[in-house]
Amino acid sequence: MQKLDRLGWAAGVAFTSFGLSIGVRVNTPDVPADVLACLPPGWVRQDSPVVDYLLSLRLGGVRPRPGVREFHLLYSELRPSTRTTDRDVALTILETEIQLHIARQAQNRVFVHAGAVGWRGRAIVLPGKSHAGKSTLVKALLEAGATYYSDEFAVFDAQGNVHPYPRRLSLRRPGGMDRVPAESLGAETGKDALRVGMIVRTEYRPGAEWQPQRLSSGKTLMELASHAMPEVTQTAAGQDALGHLALSVPAYRSFRGEAVSAAADILRAMDALPLSPHERSSP
Amino acid sequence: MNPITRKKGLTIKQMGDEAVIFDTESGAVHHLNRVAEMVWRSCDGRTDKEALARMVERVCNVPEAGEAVDLALEQLSRRGLMTIPIERADAVRRMNRRVVLKGLAKAMAIPAVLTITAGQARARTLSYCLYPCPGTNFVVDGVIVNGFCINSFPCPQPAVIVVVA
Numbered sequence: 001m002q003k004l005d006r007l008g009w010a011a012g013v014a015f016t017s018f019g020l021s022i023g024v025r026v027n028t029p030d031v032p033a034d035v036l037a038c039l040p041p042g043w044v045r046q047d048s049p050v051v052d053y054l055l056s057l058r059l060g061g062v063r064p065r066p067g068v069r070e071f072h073l074l075y076s077e078l079r080p081s082t083r084t085t086d087r088d089v090a091l092t093i094l095e096t097e098i099q100l101h102i103a104r105q106a107q108n109r110v111f112v113h114a115g116a117v118g119w120r121g122r123a124i125v126l127p128g129k130s131h132a133g134k135s136t137l138v139k140a141l142l143e144a145g146a147t148y149y150s151d152e153f154a155v156f157d158a159q160g161n162v163h164p165y166p167r168r169l170s171l172r173r174p175g176g177m178d179r180v181p182a183e184s185l186g187a188e189t190g191k192d193a194l195r196v197g198m199i200v201r202t203e204y205r206p207g208a209e210w211q212p213q214r215l216s217s218g219k220t221l222m223e224l225a226s227h228a229m230p231e232v233t234q235t236a237a238g239q240d241a242l243g244h245l246a247l248s249v250p251a252y253r254s255f256r257g258e259a260v261s262a263a264a265d266i267l268r269a270m271d272a273l274p275l276s277p278h279e280r281s282s283p
Numbered sequence: 284m285n286p287i288t289r290k291k292g293l294t295i296k297q298m299g300d301e302a303v304i305f306d307t308e309s310g311a312v313h314h315l316n317r318v319a320e321m322v323w324r325s326c327d328g329r330t331d332k333e334a335l336a337r338m339v340e341r342v343c344n345v346p347e348a349g350e351a352v353d354l355a356l357e358q359l360s361r362r363g364l365m366t367i368p369i370e371r372a373d374a375v376r377r378m379n380r381r382v383v384l385k386g387l388a389k390a391m392a393i394p395a396v397l398t399i400t401a402g403q404a405r406a407r408t409l410s411y412c413l414y415p416c417p418g419t420n421f422v423v424d425g426v427i428v429n430g431f432c433i434n435s436f437p438c439p440q441p442a443v444i445v446v447v448a
Contacts, residue, residue, distance in 0.1 A: 217299055217301070218299065226312065
């Protein structure tokens with residue numbers, strides 16, 4: 001750590017998120033706004049500079065001298081994480097490192113790689129690996145009137161309710177990626193935990209039609225476990241939360257065509273699901 | 284010697300007539316369908332293969348389930364879920380077994396054990412390319428050769444793969 005400490009860190013931010021104390025230090029006089037934008041939703045600045053997990057981001061020059069390539073360097077604790085000339089790549093990986101640390105270590109919460117939206121008081125959870133089309137489908141659901149919870153991590157409590165993790169949506173475009181707040185799509189962001197109404201495992205296939213097949217509870221648990229952090233599935237709390245979800249929530253699997261028509265199909269399927277006794281008794 | 288399942292280091296979630304087993308030693312997660320679960324649950328060291336076969340025959344209503352039991356035991360053993368490893372059948376026997384299993388398929392009497400290893404789960408959650416495949420808005424799994432991604436959408440730009448250890 002001493003060698004790394006000597007690189008000359010000028011500013012930093014220490015914060016808490018999901019019960020974890022995390023720090024990011026940089027070599028610039030202030031923490032740039034685009035670095036702060038990489039912090040997780042709901043982060044709270046902490047007074048103490050002592051943190052449990054430290055990321056060090058050395059930003060290369062904006063205008064490098066001729067013939068000199070100035071790299072952006074990112075370290076996760078002591079481990080070199082990234083060395084790149086592309087600032088966006090460095091920031092994306094910074095955000096990913098923070099998210100993954102939280103997903104592995106969060107207290108009383110289970111993180112599953114999944115999109116999540118709210119629809120008429122219940123949540124739809126869409127497990128899928130990173131950047132496999134979840135955000136595109138979440139965007140289509142938001143445009144159809146759903147409430148935004150997350151495009152990357154569904155955050156569950158022990159009762160299986162999903163909590164908001166409303167980071168900016170990652171929408172790919174040729175040659176790069178746009179980070180878009182849900183508000184700019186005209187969508188509301190969820191504030192309260194929601195009971196999960198349906199789990200949908202879907203992948204894009206050109207020309208595919210929506211033909212959902214009900215998954216057994218065992219296969220649902222496998223889907224959830226395979227998209228959760230391995231560290232989480234090895235804890236009793238993680239296994240219990242996912243097991244409870246798999247037993248209590250209907251799950252479907254289907255290939256999908258274009259996101260807009262798949263979103264309409266999913267919302268129709270959600271409306272057709274009967275309410276649980278608890279939901280029927282709610283006002 | 285009668286087959287015995289391993290219990291140490293495993294957490295079992297009973298999901299109806301299926302089971303999901305979390306292996307805390309290897310980090311793997313296994314899904315056992317009805318037949319595999321039945322065989323796994325019954326391997327207590329006192330039950331021989333013939334008794335296991337009779338159990339599957341009774342529950343699945345099939346005439347002959349010996350091969351299904353053998354297959355289940357091999358699958359469970361290969362995944363480290365048995366205390367004593369069970370040898371895999373030779374090629375001739377496996378070929379003959381296929382014919383028998385075809386007959387059991389209709390009765391859903393074929394055992395199946397699906398496994399996600401910790402490495403696979405990690406790869407699913409921790410690695411991806413930062414750029415979309417050409418003509419799409421998402422990334423399709425590909426193989427990286429000399430820094431370029433080779434898949435059904437050949438990508439002209441160098442792959443930028445995030446792999447977080």
